[in-house]
Amino acid sequence: MAIQARRDVFQAIADPTRRQIMGLVARERMNLNAIADNFEMSRPAISQHIKILMECGLLNIKQQGRERYCEVELQPLTEVADWMQPFIKMLEQRFDRLDDVLNQMKTDKKSKK
Amino acid sequence: MTPEKKLKLTAEPGKQELFIVREFEAPRDMVFKAYTDPDILIKWLGPDGYIMEIDYYDGKSGGAYRYIHTDPKGTQYTFHGVIHSMDAPEMLIQTFEYEGMPTKGHVILDTAIFEELPNGRTKLTIQSVFKSVADRDGMISSGMEYGLTEGFAKLDKILAS
Numbered sequence: 413m414a415i416q417a418r419r420d421v422f423q424a425i426a427d428p429t430r431r432q433i434m435g436l437v438a439r440e441r442m443n444l445n446a447i448a449d450n451f452e453m454s455r456p457a458i459s460q461h462i463k464i465l466m467e468c469g470l471l472n473i474k475q476q477g478r479e480r481y482c483e484v485e486l487q488p489l490t491e492v493a494d495w496m497q498p499f500i501k502m503l504e505q506r507f508d509r510l511d512d513v514l515n516q517m518k519t520d521k522k523s524k525k
Numbered sequence: 526m527t528p529e530k531k532l533k534l535t536a537e538p539g540k541q542e543l544f545i546v547r548e549f550e551a552p553r554d555m556v557f558k559a560y561t562d563p564d565i566l567i568k569w570l571g572p573d574g575y576i577m578e579i580d581y582y583d584g585k586s587g588g589a590y591r592y593i594h595t596d597p598k599g600t601q602y603t604f605h606g607v608i609h610s611m612d613a614p615e616m617l618i619q620t621f622e623y624e625g626m627p628t629k630g631h632v633i634l635d636t637a638i639f640e641e642l643p644n645g646r647t648k649l650t651i652q653s654v655f656k657s658v659a660d661r662d663g664m665i666s667s668g669m670e671y672g673l674t675e676g677f678a679k680l681d682k683i684l685a686s
Binding site (some may be wrong): 497498499500503509 | 530565569665666668
């Protein structure tokens with residue numbers, strides 16, 4: 413069995429072009445041509461980025477009449493926030509302790525006066 | 526107006542750096558002292574429930590430091606680095622390396638900037654530059670391991686009571 417490249421949200425947002433596409437489409441839904449018009453690179457290259465974003469669940473294509481529109485799906489991004497949360501919590505606890513130390517230093521300074 | 530005390534972490538995807546911003550209700554001299562005096566450092570730098578010991582701390586430009594965190598189970602985590610420059614009370618630049626890495630050389634360059642704010646407050650901005658994107662993301666992931674360890678330590682406490 414061939415090993416398939418893993419597609420996840422981290423891979424999706426690691427590329428600056430893909431982040432720009434997300435940023436554009438987050439403001440308003442757009443068709444493929446409108447997205448490609450915002451970039452210097454070739455249309456097939458943009459299509460490839462869009463394909464990856466779709467595979468990672470960050471973009472959906474919706475058919476409306478004869479037009480096909482891209483829409484963003486922000487839910488998978490919470491995976492990124494969840495990943496960072498314990499690290500943020502560790503830092504928050506560290507600086508909360510520093511707050512306590514600083515308060516103690518302020519009290520000590522006052523009592524010395 | 527409520528003061529902004531929340532920590533802000535910025536880690537752009539695919540970059541080798543991260544930024545931490547935090548404000549303190551204390552004057553800059555005091556924050557800088559708490560940050561660079563080893564006797565004060567041991568009171569807050571190590572994670573909750575860990576014991577911090579300082580092997581050496583030579584707090585000056587061209588100085589160096591080494592310290593050990595011991596977790597509740599007795600596992601030790603040792604870090605060392607050199608102090609590139611210490612310019613009280615506004616800037617501290619130092620390297621940081623975890624000695625438990627499988628290979629040497631995963632060095633981080635930390636620049637801490639201390640800014641005076643009105644009403645005797647201070648803004649701290651830390652920029653950490655990593656050797657690679659993988660190193661940076663690994664550091665962020667280590668928070669998850671710590672979170673788990675911390676969770677287990679709490680569970681131990683509950684079970685023991």
